[in-house]
Amino acid sequence: MKNPLEWIRERFYAEPDEEELFPPAPNLEHLPEPYLVRFGLHPVQEPAQVIGRDGEDGELKAIEKALSQWKSRHRPLLLAAEQGVGATSLLNAALPLLPQPRFFLEDKERITSREELLRALLPALGVEGAESLDGLAAVAFESPRVVIFESLERLLLRRIGGYDLLRDFLHFINATREKIFWIATINDYSLYFLDRAMNLGENFQTRTVSPLSDSQIRAAIEERNEGFETRFLKSDGFSQRRKRQLAKMDAAARQESLGEHFFEQLLKFAGGNISRAIVFWLAAAQGVMEHKVYLKAPHVPEPQESRLEELLVLEAVFQHTSLSFDEVEEVFHYSSHNGRALLDNLLSRGWLYPRKLRSGVQEYQINYWYLHELKKLLKNKLNRNIP
Amino acid sequence: MIRKPLYRRLAGATALLALPVPLLAQGERSDSWADFIEGLKNLIPGSMEDAFLDSLKDNPGLLVEVLFALPVVLGGTYLLTQLIKWLITQAANRSNRHRVQWLRAYPIVRLVAWAIAIGFLLQLLLRDHWGIFILGLVIVVAVVSKDGLRDLLSGLWLTVERPFSVGDRITASGYYGEVKDIGLRATTVNTLDDSMVSIPNSFILNNAIANANAGHNYCMVVTELWLPIDADLRRARRIAYEAVISSPYLNLDQPVKVLVFDHFREQLATVIKVKAYVLDTQYEKLFQSDVAEAAKQAFRREGVYGSLVD
Numbered sequence: 001m002k003n004p005l006e007w008i009r010e011r012f013y014a015e016p017d018e019e020e021l022f023p024p025a026p027n028l029e030h031l032p033e034p035y036l037v038r039f040g041l042h043p044v045q046e047p048a049q050v051i052g053r054d055g056e057d058g059e060l061k062a063i064e065k066a067l068s069q070w071k072s073r074h075r076p077l078l079l080a081a082e083q084g085v086g087a088t089s090l091l092n093a094a095l096p097l098l099p100q101p102r103f104f105l106e107d108k109e110r111i112t113s114r115e116e117l118l119r120a121l122l123p124a125l126g127v128e129g130a131e132s133l134d135g136l137a138a139v140a141f142e143s144p145r146v147v148i149f150e151s152l153e154r155l156l157l158r159r160i161g162g163y164d165l166l167r168d169f170l171h172f173i174n175a176t177r178e179k180i181f182w183i184a185t186i187n188d189y190s191l192y193f194l195d196r197a198m199n200l201g202e203n204f205q206t207r208t209v210s211p212l213s214d215s216q217i218r219a220a221i222e223e224r225n226e227g228f229e230t231r232f233l234k235s236d237g238f239s240q241r242r243k244r245q246l247a248k249m250d251a252a253a254r255q256e257s258l259g260e261h262f263f264e265q266l267l268k269f270a271g272g273n274i275s276r277a278i279v280f281w282l283a284a285a286q287g288v289m290e291h292k293v294y295l296k297a298p299h300v301p302e303p304q305e306s307r308l309e310e311l312l313v314l315e316a317v318f319q320h321t322s323l324s325f326d327e328v329e330e331v332f333h334y335s336s337h338n339g340r341a342l343l344d345n346l347l348s349r350g351w352l353y354p355r356k357l358r359s360g361v362q363e364y365q366i367n368y369w370y371l372h373e374l375k376k377l378l379k380n381k382l383n384r385n386i387p
Numbered sequence: 388m389i390r391k392p393l394y395r396r397l398a399g400a401t402a403l404l405a406l407p408v409p410l411l412a413q414g415e416r417s418d419s420w421a422d423f424i425e426g427l428k429n430l431i432p433g434s435m436e437d438a439f440l441d442s443l444k445d446n447p448g449l450l451v452e453v454l455f456a457l458p459v460v461l462g463g464t465y466l467l468t469q470l471i472k473w474l475i476t477q478a479a480n481r482s483n484r485h486r487v488q489w490l491r492a493y494p495i496v497r498l499v500a501w502a503i504a505i506g507f508l509l510q511l512l513l514r515d516h517w518g519i520f521i522l523g524l525v526i527v528v529a530v531v532s533k534d535g536l537r538d539l540l541s542g543l544w545l546t547v548e549r550p551f552s553v554g555d556r557i558t559a560s561g562y563y564g565e566v567k568d569i570g571l572r573a574t575t576v577n578t579l580d581d582s583m584v585s586i587p588n589s590f591i592l593n594n595a596i597a598n599a600n601a602g603h604n605y606c607m608v609v610t611e612l613w614l615p616i617d618a619d620l621r622r623a624r625r626i627a628y629e630a631v632i633s634s635p636y637l638n639l640d641q642p643v644k645v646l647v648f649d650h651f652r653e654q655l656a657t658v659i660k661v662k663a664y665v666l667d668t669q670y671e672k673l674f675q676s677d678v679a680e681a682a683k684q685a686f687r688r689e690g691v692y693g694s695l696v697d
Contacts (some may be wrong), residue, residue, distance in 0.1 A: 152480045158633050158686075159629075159633050159681075160626055160629040160630055160633060160681060160682075160685040161629070161685070162629075162633070163632075164631060192639070193639060196639040196640065197632040197639070198630075198632070253408075308670075312635040315635065317637070319511055331633075332635075378485065380482055380483055380484045381484075382483075382667075383483065383484050383604055383605065383638065383666050383667060384639065384666075385639075385640050
């Protein structure tokens with residue numbers, strides 16, 4: 001006879017099977033290159049292609065309003081956005097609305113010292129030869145400028161002395177805010193940390209880049225898929241009853257029903273994050289033939305139980321958006337735990353993945369497959385009141 | 388599942404034991420007794436037509452009721468409270484954010500379960516003078532062992548008044564640790580060196596108790612950093628502050644204070660007290676150690692210790 005407590009444990013607290021623990025690998029080899037290009041995770045460059053940011057309450061209007069307020073109050077703007085929600089695309093769309101001279105300092109290079117910061121700022125301000133940030137701040141401009149600084153958190157390393165660069169940059173922004181309209185972006189988790197650790201929000205007027213609505217996500221996905229017909233396949237998780245219902249339908253009704261179910265799952269998984277919607281779509285795409293794409297909703301894994309030390313490393317990655325092995329070692333340098341080994345564990349679980357090289361350094365960031373699930377995990381296990 | 392032959396053997400043994408008892412029985416059959424037997428019949432498979440239970444239902448006898456009802460009700464209540472405790476512990480482990488709230492619920496649920504069970508038994512027992520006799524006996528035993536009674540009443544009072552709950556960090560009788568259980572006789576505290584200390588409830592009720600987190604899952608942690616009296620305070624303060632905000636154990640939603648004091652007793656010194664909240668009381672000492680270690684390394688690296696340390 002089975003122990004009743006064991007029965008309850010199995011029934012309500014069952015461990016998932018091994019194959020359910022990892023995110024499905026997209027069938028990229030079955031998808032033609034032109035199709036994959038449409039579903040890349042790179043930001044949208046064409047302003048017209050950016051979806052859901054216009055309108056009276058939209059982010060584009062908010063940027064215009066912040067600009068007009070800056071003319072009298074000289075307050076820089078901080079855009080806080082969840083990773084993958086489309087902040088860079090938004091900035092690409094906002095650029096034509098901003099007056100010249102303007103400069104978009106994209107998050108393509110690492111900035112880890114005052115010298116690197118100065119080197120990055122010189123072209124942004126159109127100045128040659130300044131030898132220090134103070135010297136650069138003293139330069140006079142003929143007309144006001146707009147400078148967009150992407151990913152403020154790249155100036156941070158969470159350790160003693162690791163806040164100096166960000167502090168210097170904030171001083172620089174304050175020293176130049178009358179002649180430069182600064183727009184900075186930051187990851188929402190970094191803002192949560194920095195707002196509490198060093199009152200970052202006090203230096204800016206802050207606007208959160210909101211998640212896209214379900215209809216906007218669907219429109220964005222369908223736009224990328226334009227020119228291809230969709231064929232929805234039965235999901236592995238369908239019950240016998242559902243399969244029987246589908247068998248009774250004619251082909252068109254079956255496709256419609258399967259399509260609705262597919263999008264329902266996609267939108268639920270995406271939670272307003274376009275990057276999550278794209279990875280779901282790619283994992284669902286079984287192949288493309290004669291301009292028809294075959295889609296089957298993938299299994300969505302839940303993150304496994306994890307040790308406290310792994311969660312702490314994970315949180316550090318959230319706070320910095322991405323970290324290299326060496327940086328993890330530095331953040332946890334006085335810890336008895338091997339940060340590198342912990343990062344390895346997280347990589348092997350598929351919670352993190354390698355980011356495109358920046359300044360020749362390999363960094364790791366949160367896998368979109370787990371973005372919301374891991375946030376929820378940290379919220380619960382580390383008692384964080386993240387939004 | 389209970390097998391019928393086993394049940395029949397148990398019933399037969401009980402009937403043998405109870406044989407002389409009906410002679411002593413004075414009471415009438417009560418509705419709650421009949422309900423209780425009906426409940427037993429529903430619980431035990433295949434016993435709906437059982438003649439023994441039917442006869443017991445119609446002609447109980449007080450001590451037969453006691454023999455049946457006492458072990459079944461007390462045992463059942465005990466099992467039920469253990470099951471609830473297990474479920475609550477599982478829920479607390481799964482939802483760390485609400486861990487303390489879950490653990491706080493258990494003493495109340497347990498009290499209610501026992502109150503219902505004892506109320507039911509009293510209702511059966513107090514029908515006649517035998518019941519009053521037994522109750523009197525219980526009271527006499529309780530008064531004789533009056534420390535036990537005092538602890539019991541204190542335990543009830545602690546459960547109702549709740550100056551602290553399971554999961555809180557308290558200091559009582561010189562012991563500091565996490566409250567693991569508030570029993571009816573004693574409160575069990577798990578100290579930081581992992582000893583389980585059982586403190587009588589009457590002692591707790593009559594003495595001052597310090598509660599570090601008062602029902603929250605976080606608590607304030609004060610870390611003292613000792614420096615030479617002539618240390619560069621500006622630099623030392625910055626290091627101390629950054630050591631705290633960089634600690635992964637910090638509760639970010641609570642304020643951080645860095646205070647500086649002079650110490651003039653045995654030796655001249657500057658003491659930096661860092662007051663911050665740990666994200667979970669379980670990590671209190673890890674947090675303290677983390678801040679102290681990081682700050683000391685930085686003090687040394689940046690020469691804040693001066694000539695004291697090479």
